[in-house]
Amino acid sequence: MDDKSISQAVVARLPRYYRYLGDLKDKGVERISSQDLSRMMKVTASQIRQDFNNFGGFGQQGYGYNVAYLYDEIARILGLNEKHNLIVIGAGNLGQALANYMNFERRGFIVRGIFDKNRQLHGKELRGIVIQPVEQMEQFIRENDVDIAVLTIPKEGAVKTAELLVRCGIKAIWNFAHVDLNVPDSIVVENVHLSDSLMKLSYGIANR
Amino acid sequence: MDDKSISQAVVARLPRYYRYLGDLKDKGVERISSQDLSRMMKVTASQIRQDFNNFGGFGQQGYGYNVAYLYDEIARILGLNEKHNLIVIGAGNLGQALANYMNFERRGFIVRGIFDKNRQLHGKELRGIVIQPVEQMEQFIRENDVDIAVLTIPKEGAVKTAELLVRCGIKAIWNFAHVDLNVPDSIVVENVHLSDSLMKLSYGIANR
DNA sequence: AATCTATTGACAATCATTTAACAAAGATGT
DNA sequence: ACATCTTTGTTAAATGATTGTCAATAGATT
Numbered sequence: 001m002d003d004k005s006i007s008q009a010v011v012a013r014l015p016r017y018y019r020y021l022g023d024l025k026d027k028g029v030e031r032i033s034s035q036d037l038s039r040m041m042k043v044t045a046s047q048i049r050q051d052f053n054n055f056g057g058f059g060q061q062g063y064g065y066n067v068a069y070l071y072d073e074i075a076r077i078l079g080l081n082e083k084h085n086l087i088v089i090g091a092g093n094l095g096q097a098l099a100n101y102m103n104f105e106r107r108g109f110i111v112r113g114i115f116d117k118n119r120q121l122h123g124k125e126l127r128g129i130v131i132q133p134v135e136q137m138e139q140f141i142r143e144n145d146v147d148i149a150v151l152t153i154p155k156e157g158a159v160k161t162a163e164l165l166v167r168c169g170i171k172a173i174w175n176f177a178h179v180d181l182n183v184p185d186s187i188v189v190e191n192v193h194l195s196d197s198l199m200k201l202s203y204g205i206a207n208r
Numbered sequence: 209m210d211d212k213s214i215s216q217a218v219v220a221r222l223p224r225y226y227r228y229l230g231d232l233k234d235k236g237v238e239r240i241s242s243q244d245l246s247r248m249m250k251v252t253a254s255q256i257r258q259d260f261n262n263f264g265g266f267g268q269q270g271y272g273y274n275v276a277y278l279y280d281e282i283a284r285i286l287g288l289n290e291k292h293n294l295i296v297i298g299a300g301n302l303g304q305a306l307a308n309y310m311n312f313e314r315r316g317f318i319v320r321g322i323f324d325k326n327r328q329l330h331g332k333e334l335r336g337i338v339i340q341p342v343e344q345m346e347q348f349i350r351e352n353d354v355d356i357a358v359l360t361i362p363k364e365g366a367v368k369t370a371e372l373l374v375r376c377g378i379k380a381i382w383n384f385a386h387v388d389l390n391v392p393d394s395i396v397v398e399n400v401h402l403s404d405s406l407m408k409l410s411y412g413i414a415n416r
Numbered sequence: 417a418a419t420c421t422a423t424t425g426a427c428a429a430t431c432a433t434t435t436a437a438c439a440a441a442g443a444t445g446t
Numbered sequence: 447a448c449a450t451c452t453t454t455g456t457t458a459a460a461t462g463a464t465t466g467t468c469a470a471t472a473g474a475t476t
Contacts, residue, residue: 006415007432007433009432009433009434010433011408011411012404012408014407014408014411015401015403015404015407015408016388016401016404018407019386019387019404033452033453033454034453034454035452035453041388044434044435044436045453046434046435046436046437047433047434047435049453049454049455049456050433050434050435050455050456052454052455053454053455053456057454057455059453059454059455060441060442060443060453060454061440061441061442061443061452061453061454061455062441062442062443062444062451062452062453062454063442063443063452063453063454064452064453064454065454077411077414078407078410078411078414079410079411079413079414079415080407080410082410082413082414084410084413092305093304093305093306093308093309094302094305094309096301096305097300097301097302097304097305098301098402100301101301101302103403104403104406107403107406107407107410109406109410147413148409148413171413171416172409172412172413174405174406174409178227179227180224180249186416188409188412188413188416190405190406190408190409190412192400192402192405193223193224194306194400195223195311195312195315196220196223196224196227197382197398197400198312198315198317198382198398199222199223199226199286199288199315200219200220200222200223200398201356201380201382201396201398202286202287202288202290202292202315202317203219203222203285203286203287204380204396204398205287205290205292205355205356205379205380205396206285206286206287206290207214207287208379208394208396215462215463217462217463217464218463241422241423241424242423242424243422243423252464252465252466253423253465254464254465254466254467255463255464255465257423257424257425257426258425258426258463258464258465260424260425261424261425261426265424265425267423267424267425268423268424268471268472268473269422269423269424269425269470269471269472269473270421270422270423270424270471270472270473270474271422271423271424271472271473272422272423272424273424417476418475418476419474419475419476420473420474420475420476421472421473421474421475422471422472422473422474423470423471423472423473424469424470424471424472425468425469425470425471426467426468426469426470427466427467427468427469428465428466428467428468429464429465429466429467430463430464430465430466431462431463431464431465432461432462432463432464433460433461433462433463434459434460434461434462435458435459435460435461436457436458436459436460437456437457437458437459438455438456438457438458439454439455439456439457440453440454440455440456441452441453441454441455442451442452442453442454443450443451443452443453444449444450444451444452445448445449445450445451446447446448446449446450
């Protein structure tokens with residue numbers, strides 16, 4: 001059903017569709033055609049139909065797509081019906097910001113623990129979650145069914161930490177460290193390289 | 209010279225090249241062949257050569273690429289030789305984290321101001337920079353030659369704020385709000401949709 | 417100095433993605 | 447109930463990106 005041959009480009013567009021469909025749903029819109037959606041999102045209607053069809057026929061000729069149904073289907077495709085336990089590794093500015101950000105929890109991503117090697121942070125609480133020493137991380141992952149690790153530590157330790165996480169049986173790493181991790185293909189890695197993003201922006205300014 | 213017809217895919221790869229070349233340079237490596245780099249980066253040598261050739265012949269047959277030279281060239285292409293003044297709009301967790309993050313300054317991105325509408329934050333200092341009311345933003349942009357705005361506010365206000373920024377003559381927006389901005393094509397927008405990224409990760413777990 | 421080796425830059429071939437076109441299916445209006 | 451309109455799903459065409467190939471060139475070796 002969810003064929004493995006879905007291209008990355010398509011998957012990368014799904015969250016945006018999901019966002020627009022959520023907005024439509026909130027506005028009480030019941031149905032939407034690929035053409036109307038294409039105007040809103042500034043992509044071609046053809047691409048929208050092609051994208052949705054990768055996962056089966058969600059629409060109906062002469063009618064369009066049912067907003068609520070399509071919204072739920074995309075959630076299901078994205079795996080948002082599942083709950084995930086996650087830990088944040090690195091309680092610096094970014095780590096704390098992410099741990100504090102409640103909205104992820106609404107989508108089923110629940111922060112279970114925060115770890116840092118800096119002793120001065122140990123015991124500090126964020127939303128009731130205590131910052132723990134990294135030494136306790138391994139045991140914590142195994143005991144708390146942790147799927148996802150959010151890696152917000154400096155690049156120096158990131159590769160080794162990722163390897164440790166793999167040994168602990170983590171499924172996915174959300175990597176904010178400025179380095180490429182070296183993990184088996186079976187581990188899902190989603191990189192957020194903020195400095196890369198800023199450089200792209202810089203390129204944009206230089207080459208307008 | 210820097211042809212406008214460089215594809216987004218190529219530009220998106222440049223920061224990664226830059227990162228690897230920086231590491232090589234730090235290690236004292238003088239030259240590198242596309243083949244060696246291809247093994248390190250796990251991309252094809254052909255792609256590396258093709259990518260670099262978009263910007264002119266940086267290499268030499270039988271020798272490879274000079275690391276220091278190529279590093280500088282990529283920096284120039286990315287516009288990293290230019291300094292940019294930026295402001296952070298929204299002093300929540302993420303805004304404060306970004307404003308505190310020193311590493312961007314090393315690349316010439318200098319935080320000049322932080323703005324928030326929450327009165328309780330006004331006057332608070334981050335690295336010597338005072339959080340100001342958004343009402344003062346417009347004047348501040350004009351008086352301080354601000355190029356880039358980092359938008360870390362909730363999505364509700366983001367579109368309007370972006371439009372205001374355009375009227376103030378901002379060149380680029382680094383957008384962390386979960387919404388698509390509506391600005392002229394001449395304005396550079398680099399989106400960092402963290403929730404989209406997390407959904408992609410979720411898809412990865414669901415469809416391994 | 418001549419030969420060999422490494423490696424680029426350019427081009428061609430392949431592969432992937434996007435867009436266009438249209439028949440088929442269903443909704444809508446009379 | 448019929449005709450008309452809308453809009454999908456699908457196939458084909460066009461465009462774009464990646465990879466493979468190889469002649470040309472420069473460094474390295476003898």
